[in-house]
Amino acid sequence: MTREAPGTDSSRSIQASRETAEQPPSKRGVGTATKRTDIASKVRGTAIYGSDVSRPSTLHAAVLRAETPHGTLRTVDTTAATDCDGVVAACSRSELRGFFDDRIRHVGDVIAAVAATDRETAYRALEEIEYDVIEHEPVFDAATAVQAGAPIVHENQPDLKQHRQHPIEVTNEEYVNNIDDYHAYQHGDVDEALNTADHVIERSYTTPRVSHCNLDTHCCIASWTDDQLHVETTLGNITQAQEELGDFLEIDHDSVEITVPPTPSSSFGGRSLPKFTFEPVAASLSERTGRPVRLEFPRDVEFLAGETRHKTEWELTMGVTDDGEITALQTSVIADTGGYPNGVGHIVLSNGRDRPLDMYRIPNYEYEGVSVFTNNVPAGEYRGIGVTQGTFALESHIDEVARTVGMDPLTFRSRNLLEEGEDRSNGRGPIDTSGVTECLERGQRTFERITDDRSSSSNELVGRGVALGTHTTGSGAGDGRDVSEAELTMRTDGTVTAKTAGVELGQGSDTVMSQIVAHEVGVPPEAVRVERFPASAALDDSLGAVASRSTYLIGGAVRDAGTQLSSTLVDRISTALDCSPADVRIDDGTVHTDRSTVSISDLLEEEITVVGRATADDAPASYGAHFAEVVVDPGTGHVDVRTFVAAQDVGFAINPKMVEGQLEGAVLHGVEFAICSELRADNGIPENSSLADYSVASPVEMPNQLECEIIESAERSGPYGAKGLGTPSLPPVAPAIGNAIRDAIGNRITNPPATAERVFFAMAGRDFDEEVPVDE
Amino acid sequence: MTVTVTFELDGESVTVETRPDQPLRELLRESLDAKQVKSGCESGRCGVCTVLLDDTVVKSCLTPAPKVDGRRVRTIADIGTDEDLHPVQTKFVDNFAAQCGYCTPGFVLATVDFLENTDEFDREDAKKAIKGNVCRCTGYEKILDAIETLDEETDADRDSPLGTE
Ligand code: FES
């Protein structure tokens, strides 16, 4: 069956197949475009974000940051700074709590920090700090840094209490220095398969260092009560952040309490975990002064210390038969971790390794990935960790391979797609719900409909491209280790408080949770208040709002609690009314029986509390097929994304309008990755570390026409069939645009962003960056 | 050196000390606790600090505080009330035009200003009107949807685009 989402106009219709999903009993439960519960405070400007929070007697911190990328601090003298009026404490790097040694590893690394009665005083005092640094030879190219003889940024795999530390065995003799993480994997016999393939296509791709550019800059307030550290800041992954911060500061996990401000702001991974030069610095100054300390990043520091997406270099070699069957893939990737480890290199490499096998049948596969320390600014989590970069490389490559064998890129992909129920070639079990074929079919139909009648003038180059993408839901392998719990309390007035581990970062999770409760219990969504449970609560949750797990796993826990609450409530009501539970129907807060209609509050004498739980026994993959049409100006190389269709399998759209919003936001981040953004650096010094110089997408760069097609494959393991959306929707965007540019100009930009200069040079077969011919 | 400025802030007269080089944003946020005026960059790019100065949109991070002396400053706090939202706010609500919402006050004010100075417009005009404001969450689509629907609805009361004053 198909339906039209409420409030959607015809040109943006969402049609959903939902044969298996249940129909909501409440008109405002799941599957409807329920208004966001937090919207009023946002349009009124009354929402209070991290940088708006102030606490009594708080001191303001300023950090003296390195201007050279690599060196050893010999002396740091803070005496004069300490003597400044209004300064309460000044700490040199070595006086900070935690694993701070005397080494400077990137521009923006911390040298010293000051706490003062106001921010201006703190910044002025920085000028009074004298220090002496012995400069070392820096290394900025990850492929160079990993080799023998390269300057050492860190010993291999240093223990800075980053998560996901695991033993590694490096089998590549050329990888010697600065190793953050390493993964090698193979199945089948790649050499043999490449030897016997009809075509072997080999190519390199590079993806840029980019920043989230969250508008609310990092801001935290740290304070101590006896031995208990309290940090108030926007963080998505609170449980893990508390552990990491505790380990780093060498205090108990239980001694760290992180709370979020009244309204957390956007993250895109940029606020998942603590940052080396952020929370620990504020915590140290607060411990030293005995007062709360507020540390805020100015915008340029967001680029220097806010952690970027890893810059990556890929080499792909693919073997195919004449009729377009993939026989082998050999992949090698080098990721630039920058100056400090944070456990994210591991995720980049493992996603780079596994995601192609969730999409395609690849009988012979060899993968090697290394993440490498350099003297660049640190990299970290950014929406689609590793998978955004890897999908760019793979989907660009597949486009080239299809061209080589003379097949339409769509047909080529279809020929090699894993189907629902088919085993992955790495033995990790079958693909559960896929939806990818429907994404391709529906996406293509819409794309053709809106692009077909276009005529183009002779002085513009028009190109079309497609790319697929997939990412798993949740953080891991679906091995049951990731859990979430939620507590629901219904009060006698009929309202419900839901305590969950979710963090409303703008993605709409609070609204989704209230819809689930409304749906299960039969109350209006407005009667549901969603709160975060404190870390000290007896409720369990592993990871909070990361890895596209909020709706899937936290939502699963809320649903479980909701069904319990519903049955308890119905029992109580049937007792009170002396009727059979089967005769009780609750809708929009009103109880209907054959005999009467009353409100819940008239019947409920004691509040009800239940706890629900969900376990991630699966990590279902979500799929997308994205289509782009670009227009290139041959005189300048400027790329205009004219049309974009994002067809995305979300399992089930609990709130179709918010799903659209997530998709549209993903398109923005992908457009930017494809044609706008790059944090450029000269000798480790970022050249465009301001929003005036660093290019983010404005409405002008966004597609003139953008259509979202929501596909619902009804995932068995997710609440109502839902699965992850935020992360999986981003990876296909940039390669679809890259492939369209290739189609338009006849040459491929292998190192996005495809800026006008790069495209202009590529049109003439030249490489803007290398000034050598592109080998077409 | 300090200077004293007196101006009207959201309908109330205020007198406050500032410095010749102090940005209005800092004065509003730090001396007057007007946290509804957001802070996102130092470069005039993001628009989260937008206010109306004598009913014209300005970026308060680029406006020297002394410049507002004797003038009228309106922030988002003076647009609509909780009970009676301004039509622009209502459309933002109806169209899901906010996610994290950090950019929203700036977009609402830019839209209010745009409507006041525009008779007829299409989506392309709306894009130009908001291109000085950055949103990281929405891809701008739903913000443009909200503005586009205002075209139809505010035709009727075009004389008073500021609505609920
Ligand atoms: S804070 Fe004023 S434009 Fe960004």
Ligand code: FES
């Ligand atoms: S809604 Fe988050 S920046 Fe616009």
